Amino acid sequence: MLTLIVRRLLQAIPLILLISFVGFMVIQATGDPLAAFTVEADLTSDDIARLKAKYGLDKPPPIQYLNWLKHMLTGDWGFSYYTREAVFDMVMHRLPNTLILMGFSYVAILVLGVTLGVLSAVYQYTWFDHVVTGISFLGIAAPSFWLALMLIYLFAVQFMQWGLPSLPVSGMFELEVGKTFAQVVEHVVLPGTALATVVTARYIRFVRAEMLEKINMDFVRTARAKGVPRITVLFKHVLPNALLPLITLIGLDIPNFMSGTIVIETVFSWPGMGRLFWSAAERTDIPVLMATMMLVAVLTVSAQLLADLFYGLVDPRISYDDD
């Protein structure tokens, strides 16, 4: 088992290196880094040569890549072109906020997705199933940012017009009140829902399909024939088998989920990494862009790795003793 973990970790490293290489190539493509300096015409070629040497730009690209990689790994992520802050600080400041948003969403996704999926499968073809299926089709097709706008419209604008208490739509907490737990919870509802809806819809369909597939299998028939009560069959035999592929799906879905945070955080002014990425993109703030992208990629790979390992742990058919 331990060997598996180590092996997977080792496999993940070339992956991350490959990603970093892609990232580095993208940076190179953004043009001459000294362009900001050379705009002032009174730089002599000596000065330019000196600048190049100082920033290591006179070394061949592979060496530049290694230098960049070394900086990345030691936490020296450069300084923002725009605010001159250390990128590392900027990103780490925002990371927890994004994690809070994602955590809230994922809890909702798992709870709602699994529950509705299971119920939909158990009560197949009833009105409940049809309603849930219909809603999930809509949820899959709707762009998440549009859903966000609609949610804002309903729960903030309309509620206010109807005199109902409305949910806040921007930021993580009201400045006057401060960053209390209640404030954060109140503020995370709308963005979390917007983020969660599309994914939940997909999971409902998936869980439903998996459940239906398992319910029709022989081992279920056997259990029922033996006299095992329906509920027990469902929870002890069908559900675990149906949920197993869901773990794989979750792993594969994580990059999409991260992409979603960019849009949702922007719409709701949530101070997270997605929003940081977007504002850096607007200003073409390369250091921030690359650092955020790399961090997100690493997070994604780690999450997928965890999902893989978890799957290996949980699926009794997979044993690693005979490696």
Add this chain to the structure above:
Amino acid sequence: MSENTIVTSYDESQVGDDTVRTIWDLFLRRFKRHKPAIVSLAILVVLAAICYSAPLYIEEDAVHRIDVKMMRKPPSVEHPLGTDDVGRDMLLRLIFGGIISLRIGVLAAAIGVILGVTIGTVAGYFGGFVDNLLMRIAEALLSIPQLFILIVLSRVLGTSVLIITTVIGVLSWMRISRLVRANVLSLRERDYVTAARAQGAPVQRILMRHIVPNTLAPIVVAGTLQVGRAIVLEASLSFLGMGVQPPTATWGSMLNRAQAYLTTAPWIAIAPGVAILVVVLCVNFLGDGLRDALDPQAYR
């Protein structure tokens, strides 16, 4: 007719005049059973017709006409979907925006399919180091969330419609190539492939004549679903301001400024979103229908 009847043993009286003769017949019959897919196809065809025929009888000017007196007017007889924040008619913008959104979706999916099929076939057929390398690259690219790369690339390369289409297309090969590769891996062991190789057929001929045609079914399904994904991706990009730039309308860029006017003019936000929703929904149903119709295992 019993749903469990195997197709080969049909009864003339039940089947009617169009008896099963070819695989095409079989496919059409099974496709016609999938009501949502038929309806979706119809809707998509109608929408495309409306959008692409519009330039014939509506002048471009009418779309972009900025009428400051008519800003943010709610839906009325004159402007069925209202006007936007600078007084342009929403319905016209929606139609003309649809031209671009749909075009980007289809073209990007096409690029992705062509790339994906090529890479997947090469990886699957030749195996070994090439396969390993290609699939590792695919995995790496899939691990980076798409929107991140897209935003950075659009910053670097520009935001013309052509560039956006190409970038979205080029970043979508991974999914399809995996599908194709899986198929090719099983197909290359088939007897007819071995026979062709024994006869000395060159590699290209084997690939194009034997392998690729037999993987068409999942490719078609994946390609269709990819159109939906490409449309949403372009919309997200444009919504963030990193995609197609104003004044060119796409459904995403129309939503870009809608947020500010949610209190005063919600229709600016509702209409383009509904358009995207409808198109992606139809595309998904179509893909589902195609999958059911093309799946050789599901004789239902």
